Amino acid sequence: MTGHLMITDSETLAAFCADICAAPFICVDTEFMRESTYYPELCLVQVATPERAAAIDPLADGIDLQPLLDLLVNNEDILKVFHAGGQDVEIIHNLTGKTPHPIFDTQVGAMALAQAEQLGYSNLVESWLGISLDKGARFTDWSRRPLDKRQIDYAIADVTHLAKIFPMMLDKLRATGRGHWLDEEMEKLADPANYALDPNDAWSRVKVQSRKPEVLGRLRAVAAWREREARSKNLPRGRIAKDETLAELAAHPPRTQDDLGKIRGLSSSWRNNDIGARLMQSLASAEPMDRHDLPSTSPRAPGLxxxxxxxxxxxxxxxxxxxxxxxxxxxxxxxxxxxxxxxxxxxxxxxxxxxxxxxxxxxxxxxxxxxxxxxxxxxxxxxxxxxxxxxxx
Incomplete structure (x- = not known):
């Protein structure tokens, strides 16, 4: 590997992508922050082939990420390798509406080789390369600039080590005859449907005791309302309303908008503002859930x-x-x-x-x-x- 780049301008990024577009595979990782936003804020993208590696700064002034995004989602000739890449793929899908393809996840590959069910990256590197990673930079605020050399080296190591491990893993999978097992798994990881949550399905992630169709219908309505509000404001769902507040609204819906001020977890200003009005409208339009859509009475399986x-x-x-x-x-x-x-x-x-x-x-x-x-x-x-x-x- 000839060296590492920290790319902060469009021209260098375009040249780097042109240089690696014929590689058989690229290893990809991202650093992001999502504590205070609905959508994860992309702060760094690391890319490596066996010969080249770079960290791309998406926060750099005026940088055009399109060559990189095209490489990830439009170039079918190059395999994109991730480790536990679900959140990385989600970010790319948020930016493009597409997912990287073809794709390989070394965490899933390790499962086929009986290493572990959810093998962490540091353990992967330790087991395949005998290298103990420096974990000192893992709690970095990746949105702050400038990044120092230690932080950049830490981030790039996530893909340079992977570029060495992946060919070794692939050879072992071929030797065991299990490589084809993973084709279906990788197609699932690359399925865009996994990363496009329908607001009308958001209710299924909220715990509620009742199975009454009218309560679950209201829960579906208010969960969809929260999802839309969180997206439009780019805020975490919990900053709009907590799960337990949604459950309370579904079980005991307020009669008037003024009653919103009496509900724990909601701002008193919702008595007469637009967000409160939209919440009341969602409750008013809620219909009882069809019995075929009701969740199972058993956490194990229906009729178990x-x-x-x-x-x-x-x-x-x-x-x-x-x-x-x-x-x-x-x-x-x-x-x-x-x-x-x-x-x-x-x-x-x-x-x-x-x-x-x-x-x-x-x-x-x-x-x-x-x-x-x-x-x-x-x-x-x-x-x-x-x-x-x-x-x-």
């Missing part, structure tokens, strides 16, 4: 029951056994909610019943649920065994 819960526990045991045998992180093969749905009798739309997951786990999971597979202990080790039902079939 006590017997189903026991079956789900057996499936989780099977998952642990199979993950140990395959030397794969269990979470990559199946999620707990999928196992609970399978135990409850659901068969459609489950990832574990399709593709490679079905081949290495889902088939046996189905056999267990349907009584054709059981557990046995041999030489002190728990193993799977075909049942008499399966043998007679």
């Amino acid at each position: 029951g006590k017997e189903g819960a026991l079956v789900a526990d057996l499936l989780k045991l099977l998952l642990k056994i199979r993950a140990r045998e395959m030397n794969v992180a269990a979470r990559l093969m199946a999620r707990s909610d999928e196992l609970e749905l399978l135990a409850a009798g659901v068969r459609d739309g489950l990832a574990i019943l399709t593709g490679w997951r079905f081949d290495i786990f889902g088939h046996d999971a189905l056999e267990l649920v349907e009584g054709r597979l059981g557990f046995t202990v041999k030489n002190g080790k728990l193993q799977m065994t075909r049942t008499a039902v399966a043998e007679d079939a």
